[in-house]
Amino acid sequence: MKKIITHNGKFHSDDVFAVATLRLILGDDGFEVLRTRDPEIIKNGDYVVDIGGEYNEESNKFDHHQIGGAGERENGIPYASFGLIWKKFGTTLCGSPEVALRIDEKLVQVIDAGDNGVDLVKEYIFPDVYGYTITGIINMFRPTWKEKEKSFDEKFLEAVSLARQILEREIKITKDQVEVEDKIKGYYNRSKDKQLIIFEETGDYGRENVVRVLLEYPEPLYAVLYRSDVLNWQVVAINKDKKTFETRKPLPERWRGLSGENLVGATGVDDVIFCHRGGFMCVAGSKEGALTLAKLALEEGK
Numbered sequence: 001m002k003k004i005i006t007h008n009g010k011f012h013s014d015d016v017f018a019v020a021t022l023r024l025i026l027g028d029d030g031f032e033v034l035r036t037r038d039p040e041i042i043k044n045g046d047y048v049v050d051i052g053g054e055y056n057e058e059s060n061k062f063d064h065h066q067i068g069g070a071g072e073r074e075n076g077i078p079y080a081s082f083g084l085i086w087k088k089f090g091t092t093l094c095g096s097p098e099v100a101l102r103i104d105e106k107l108v109q110v111i112d113a114g115d116n117g118v119d120l121v122k123e124y125i126f127p128d129v130y131g132y133t134i135t136g137i138i139n140m141f142r143p144t145w146k147e148k149e150k151s152f153d154e155k156f157l158e159a160v161s162l163a164r165q166i167l168e169r170e171i172k173i174t175k176d177q178v179e180v181e182d183k184i185k186g187y188y189n190r191s192k193d194k195q196l197i198i199f200e201e202t203g204d205y206g207r208e209n210v211v212r213v214l215l216e217y218p219e220p221l222y223a224v225l226y227r228s229d230v231l232n233w234q235v236v237a238i239n240k241d242k243k244t245f246e247t248r249k250p251l252p253e254r255w256r257g258l259s260g261e262n263l264v265g266a267t268g269v270d271d272v273i274f275c276h277r278g279g280f281m282c283v284a285g286s287k288e289g290a291l292t293l294a295k296l297a298l299e300e301g302k
Contacts, residue, residue, distance in 0.1 A: 002031035005045030005052075009035075011156045013138040013163075014115035015050040017108075018062065018081040020163035022047055025089050033160075035153050050081040057088050064116070073109070080115040083108050099174045107170060111135065138163070180205055184213040194219035196294055201287065204228040207236050215239050221249040222297060224290045232273060233290035235282045235297065250279030251293075252300045269293055 004022055006015045019033060034041060042052050047060045054061040055070040062084040064070040072078040079087070086108045090100035113120050114135050124130060141159040143150040184205055191197050197220055199205055205225055214220040220238045227234060237247035250256075255266055259274035269292050271285035282297075284290040 002026060002046040003044070004031055004033045004047045004049065005042050006033070006035055006049040007037055007051040009037075009152060010142060011138070011152065011159065012115060013111045013135045014080040014082045016138050016156065016159045017111055017163045017167070018049045018085045020160045020167055021082065021085050021089060021093065022049070023160065023164055024093055024167060033157065035156060049085070055084060057084070069116075075109075077109050077113050077118060078116045080112040082115075083112040094171050094175070096175070096178070098178055099171065102174050102177070103167075103170050106174075107134070107166075134166075177209070180209050181213050184210055188214060188217060188220070195221045195298060197223045198291065199223065199225040201226045207234060207281070210236060211239055212242070215241060222294045224287070224294050226287070233284050233287050235284070235290050235294045237280045237297075239280075245278075245280070247280050249297070251275055251282050251297050253279065255279075255282060267293060267296060269296075 004019055004026075006019060023031075031046075034045070036042065037051065042048055045052075047062070048054070049062050050064075052061055052063045053066045054063055055066070062070075062081045064078070064080050064084065070079045070084055073083075083104070086100070086104055090104060090108075091097045094100040094103065110120065111134065114133075121131075138159050141155045141162075143152060143155055180203075183203060184199075187197055187199055188194070194217070197210075197214060199210070204227065207225070207227075210223045210225055214223060215238055222238065223236045225234055225236065226232075235251065237250055240246050240248050255263060255275040256279045257275065257277035258266055263272045263275055264270060269284060269289045271289040272293060273283040273285060275282040282290075282293050284293055
């Protein structure tokens with residue numbers, strides 16, 4: 001039986017997620033997790049995590065506390081044990097280097113930075129209000145001083161179980177994200193009118209996804225897409241860039257905030273439902289209605 005060794009006592013998000021990653025790689029059977037500081041046990045571990053004073057990918061030694069650490073990424077964020085394990089197994093686990101890289105940027109680097117004492121935020125706008133982080137959630141599993149009947153080992157495995165679920169979900173979400181982005185780019189490439197990108201009813205691509213991808217291109221002003229959850233069509237204005245909610249060409253001001261008959265009167269579109277007061281979205285009951293709205297918006301101000 002394979003042995004995953006990590007330190008005992010107080011645990012952190014680094015060792016929790018590192019062990020969770022190994023559990024996903026190894027499957028549910030054929031290994032055991034031992035939390036110890038006994039050098040003899042550590043020496044004979046098949047996977048040694050966050051202890052042992054050694055980083056050796058080939059022999060599955062994943063510590064970062066030794067003098068000089070265990071290296072850092074190009075952006076300067078040093079590797080912790082989670083990052084070292086992800087560097088070796090992430091692509092295999094995700095089935096794609098792109099998916100593994102995105103999860104590294106979104107989750108792994110955040111945990112690695114915190115474990116190495118690297119601040120990702122210079123200061124909070126509200127001094128007494130802090131972000132509720134994944135590190136805080138994992139720390140919540142530690143027994144309190146009144147929970148003497150609860151062992152750190154027991155709570156560690158509970159935290160690992162949650163971390164595993166988070167990893168499984170992040171992998172699923174990111175895989176689907178990459179796929180939908182490719183589909184959105186395909187619609188852009190096939191579109192004759194690059195200012196107006198029209199999506200088919202068969203795909204629920206999501207407004208956020210569409211905007212995020214299309215703002216990479218200079219031409220798109222609007223997209224027309226279907227929402228299967230509410231069975232309607234949307235005209236969506238494309239943002240100027242990733243750092244702002246400001247759109248390249250907001251929907252006409254005289255539409256904004258209107259709904260029902262008032263909006264029908266303003267647009268001449270019988271099945272229009274409402275227009276957001278921010279001017280970034282307008283909804284119609286049919287594809288034809290949404291297309292008409294988009295074309296009217298394009299002509300506005302010309």
